[in-house]
Amino acid sequence: MKIYALYRGEVCLSIGTIYEIAKEMNIKEDTVKYYATQAYKRKLDKRKKGKFKNQRCLIKL
Template identity: 55%
Template sequence: MMEKEYAFYRGEEILATGTIAEIARTVGVKVETIKWYKYPSSKKRSTYSSLVPLDDEEDVS
């Protein structure tokens, strides 16, 4: 099974896409930091940075 892929945003700018490990490497932070953005507590504390799952099965019409 392939790892889930995400898009990492800072504000409205997309900084990186890929797995959590790839995004952490690209942005220059720990994997744990990127994982934190998946939790509801991060969404309550910060609206500036966000981690959005990329869904391959979603039909965009």
């Protein structure tokens, strides 16, 4: 079982499996998985204002 942590900036929003995080945050599992993809990271790199302030990031623990 893989455990992940979902962060918004420096704040930890949730810790658990992808299913548990999705249920707790009331979002789809696919959305949680998307936060860990390279495509999402490239999208964030293109932003100019508040680049790192409110981004969500999924980290495998």
